[in-house]
Amino acid sequence: MDNRRRAKSQKIARQNDEFKTEDNKRRAEALKIERQNDEFKIEDNKRRAEALKIERQNVEFKTEDNKRRAEALKIERQNDEFKTEDNKRRAVAHKIERQNVESKTEENKKRAEALKIERQNDEFKTEDNKRRAEAHKIERQNDEFKTEENKKRAEALKIKRAEEEYKEEERRRNALRMQNNRDKYKNNFDVMKSNYELKIKEGPTHICSCCGGLWFEYSIKEFTVEMLRNKGLPKEFIDTVCYLENAIIKLCVTCRKDIMSNKVPNLCLSNGLAFYEIPD
Known part of the structure; x- marks a missing residue:
């Protein structure tokens, strides 16, 4: 009964903004002192986590809470030192998550899907191809990597060439390439011949x-x-x-x-x- 009277009295008193502000300060100070006790701090963290978990079951609260967290994180990451440490924590957490095969598979799917969508943009696709080509060029400077890749290519080609359809397509490509080379040579020769004939008309003067x-x-x-x-x-x-x-x-x-x-x-x-x- 006494507790009820106190609670009611406190509720009425806190309708006064000045009293409420002072009361919050006292509570915060008292909590700060109490949390210096490790046992109390652990229990308090558990209570907070449990309370937050219950509150976040409410979709509206969860959305607002996520916004607040994102905004707070954005502000904190403006500090270079915090940003560096945060990136390290994220990298470590991500590395641990990817040790889980299921999580890794799902993430790879998401990445592939996101990349597929991004590559529908021609400008992005061109830049991405350049980055890939440059990265691949650097990787192939490593003799071990180059040897392994060549083996994989040869093996993949061997498997493909076992298919008659692919083999026939390859023959067509080779024939077309040879024809193009012959045409190119013929065109070059014709151009050179034409230039020579023009030059000798003038004579060496x-x-x-x-x-x-x-x-x-x-x-x-x-x-x-x-x-x-x-x-x-x-x-x-x-x-x-x-x-x-x-x-x-x-x-x-x-x-x-x-x-x-x-x-x-x-x-x-x-x-x-x-x-x-x-x-x-």
Whole structure:
């Protein structure tokens, strides 16, 4: 009876906000002191867990509680130290969970399903393929992994090729690839032939400043004295090898190779191979 009167009196008193605030402070302080006792703390945690479990059977309460938890966690994870520790805890918990075969299988299914949905986005799919290719390239730098993968591929191919349908499809692919290669070669040859015919119509009209030979345009590279000096060639050497004096120095591939090695080409006109000037 006395407890009832106290409870009723307390209830009335707590309708006063100021009293309620002070009372909450007193309760919190008292609870803090009591929880310094390990035995009390363990029992209190059990009571709290049990009470929360009962409350979370209410869908509305559970939804609100999840929101509060998510919001609180979001705020806490803004602290880098907490975030690092939280990630470690999650990783450890996840590792333990995946030791359970059933849990691991279910999680793999969820991941596969989520990835399947994400890969319907072309942009994501392209990026994902790049990541996979890069990761696979790195993995194959490991000789052991590469050897094992090659074995698996060979074994898988062997099994597939036992099927007549696959074998026939492979023959078609190979035939098509060979045909494409032949067409590609033929096209390349036709292009090269056409280019050659166009070039020879003009004839070799470009004169090498070193040997005086006639060359096609693609065999000649143009320089200035300054460009050659920048490559470390002395001015006297340039004057010697560039017998034909022009503002633009044209060098054929043969002479250019020797000149860049700081050597006078054998066919250089300055080696006494130049014709005498024809007198008037």
